Amino acid sequence: MSDATMRVRFAPSPTGPFHIGGARSALFNWLLARKTGGKLILRIEDTDLERSSRESEENIKNALKWLGIDWDEGIDAGGEYGPYRQTERLPIYAEYTERLLASGKAYRCYCTDQELDAERQKLMAEGQTPRYLGKCRQLTPADEAALVAEGRKPTVRFRVPENQDITFQDAVRGTVSFDSNGIGDYVIVKSDGIPVYNYAVVLDDALMKITHVVRAEEHLSNTPRQILLYQALGLPLPIFGHVSLILGKDRSKMSKRHGATSVEQYRALGYLPEALVNFLALLGWSPVGEQEIFSSAELIELFSLDHVAKNPAVFDIDKLNWINSQYLKRLDLGSLTDMALPHLREAGLVVGELNEERHEWVKQVVGAVREYISFAAQIPEHAAVFFQDEITMENDETAEILRDPDVPQVMEAFLHKLAVMENVNAEQVQAALKAVGKELKLGGKKVFMPVRVALTGKMHGPELIALIPLLGVERTTARIRRSLALLN
Numbered sequence: 001m002s003d004a005t006m007r008v009r010f011a012p013s014p015t016g017p018f019h020i021g022g023a024r025s026a027l028f029n030w031l032l033a034r035k036t037g038g039k040l041i042l043r044i045e046d047t048d049l050e051r052s053s054r055e056s057e058e059n060i061k062n063a064l065k066w067l068g069i070d071w072d073e074g075i076d077a078g079g080e081y082g083p084y085r086q087t088e089r090l091p092i093y094a095e096y097t098e099r100l101l102a103s104g105k106a107y108r109c110y111c112t113d114q115e116l117d118a119e120r121q122k123l124m125a126e127g128q129t130p131r132y133l134g135k136c137r138q139l140t141p142a143d144e145a146a147l148v149a150e151g152r153k154p155t156v157r158f159r160v161p162e163n164q165d166i167t168f169q170d171a172v173r174g175t176v177s178f179d180s181n182g183i184g185d186y187v188i189v190k191s192d193g194i195p196v197y198n199y200a201v202v203l204d205d206a207l208m209k210i211t212h213v214v215r216a217e218e219h220l221s222n223t224p225r226q227i228l229l230y231q232a233l234g235l236p237l238p239i240f241g242h243v244s245l246i247l248g249k250d251r252s253k254m255s256k257r258h259g260a261t262s263v264e265q266y267r268a269l270g271y272l273p274e275a276l277v278n279f280l281a282l283l284g285w286s287p288v289g290e291q292e293i294f295s296s297a298e299l300i301e302l303f304s305l306d307h308v309a310k311n312p313a314v315f316d317i318d319k320l321n322w323i324n325s326q327y328l329k330r331l332d333l334g335s336l337t338d339m340a341l342p343h344l345r346e347a348g349l350v351v352g353e354l355n356e357e358r359h360e361w362v363k364q365v366v367g368a369v370r371e372y373i374s375f376a377a378q379i380p381e382h383a384a385v386f387f388q389d390e391i392t393m394e395n396d397e398t399a400e401i402l403r404d405p406d407v408p409q410v411m412e413a414f415l416h417k418l419a420v421m422e423n424v425n426a427e428q429v430q431a432a433l434k435a436v437g438k439e440l441k442l443g444g445k446k447v448f449m450p451v452r453v454a455l456t457g458k459m460h461g462p463e464l465i466a467l468i469p470l471l472g473v474e475r476t477t478a479r480i481r482r483s484l485a486l487l488n
C-alpha cells in the first residue's frame, strides 16, 4: 500500500477509562498512517456533555503516548482543519444545519420526550420497529410559531429519503446494504443545540478530509445514517472499514467480567507497551505465517486491512501473558527492576529508600524470579520468599517433609558446608547440596526438598542456587534453624 494522501483518524469519546477496543482502533489507524506515509488525526468527540471529561481525554492521550501511538494532527498537535474537539466546533455544525434546514433536508421537531416515548411504545405494542413517524415533517411557519410560544424547544431532524438502498463497500466486511425505510427521521441536533454523534462525525470526517474511517463494528449500524447525511450535504464519502468486536474467551462481548479492560489497568499491572501493541495488532488482524512476536516496525510493514478478519476477535489473556513474558525476557534487568519496585512497595516488601547495595540485591531477586512471571505485578508473590524470614508451612505435606528422620543430619551437613563456604554463589551451593547427598547416600530430592521447605515453607519456588546466595549464610542458617524448631 502506498497512499501518502491517506488521512485516517481516531475519534474517541472521552467518557471513561480507555478501553482496549479503543486502543486497537487507534493502533490500526496508526499502522495504516505510518505504513502509507499518510496522516493520523486525533479528534475528541465530546458532545456527550454529561459523560465527557478532560480527565478522560488526558488519560486517552497518555495511554496513546505510552503505547507509542503518535498523531500528526488534532488535539495538542494542531493542524489546518481544527479545532479538533467537537464542543469547539459548534459554530461549524450550526452553519451546516442552517443549510440543511433551508433546503428542507432537515426540519425542526417540537415533539416532547413524552410524546416520542408514547409513539415508540405504541409501535412496539403493534410489533413494528420503533421509529419517528414524522409528526413535525410538514409544519408551517405558523405552526412552528405556536409551538415556540408554548415554550417548546426544537430538535433538528434529518428528513430520511424513502425507499433508498444504502450500499457501500466496507474495507473489512465487503458489500454492506441497508434500506432507508425503517430508519425514521432522526435527530441530528438536540434541543440544546448540540449535534449528535452521527451528524458531527460526518461533518468532521468530511471537513478534515478523512479518506478512511476505520473503527469498531458497533458503528456499522450508524453508517447508513451517516452516508445519508454525506449525500444530503453533497460531501464525498470516505472508505469505511469496520473492525470486529472483541469477545471474551466465552464468546460474549468483552467486559469487566473477563478481566482488565482498560489500557491503564494493563499498564498498572506491569505489561509492556510493546507487548500490548503486539497483542492488540493480532486482535482481528492475522498476518500470513506463524510469527506471533512483531516489533512496531514489522507491524507497520505487514499490516493491511485485507487481513483484518470479519469474524469476532477473541481476547485471550493467556496469549497476552505469553506475549508479554516474551518481551519481559528481553528487557534489561535494570528496567525490569524499575517496573517491579512499585509492586514490591505496594506489597510491603520494599519500604523506604533503597541504598545502592540494597537496590542491587533487589535487582538480583527480580532476576531470580523473572522466568516465572508474565507481568510485573506478579513479581511480589514470587519474590516474597526472598524478603520474608518468617516461614509458615504451606500445608501438611511440607511439614511432613521436614519430619523425615533423615532431615536433621541433612540440615546439619548442609549448614556446616555453608558455614565454611568461601564464596556463597550458585556453583558452590550446588556443589554443597550434591556433596551432602553423596556423603549421606541420599538421592538429590531428599536433600534439596527439605532445604527448600525449611527455607520457604513451600515445595515450589525459585531455584535454591539463586535463593541461598541472595539470602546469605546468616539468613539461610537462621531460617533453617527456625523451621526445624517449629516442628519440635
Ligand code: GLU
Pocket (backbone or CB within 6 Å): 011, 012, 013, 045, 201, 214, 215, 216, 219
Ligand atoms: N466517538 C466514537 C466512539 O468513541 C467514534 C466513532 C467513530 O470512530 O466514528 O465510539
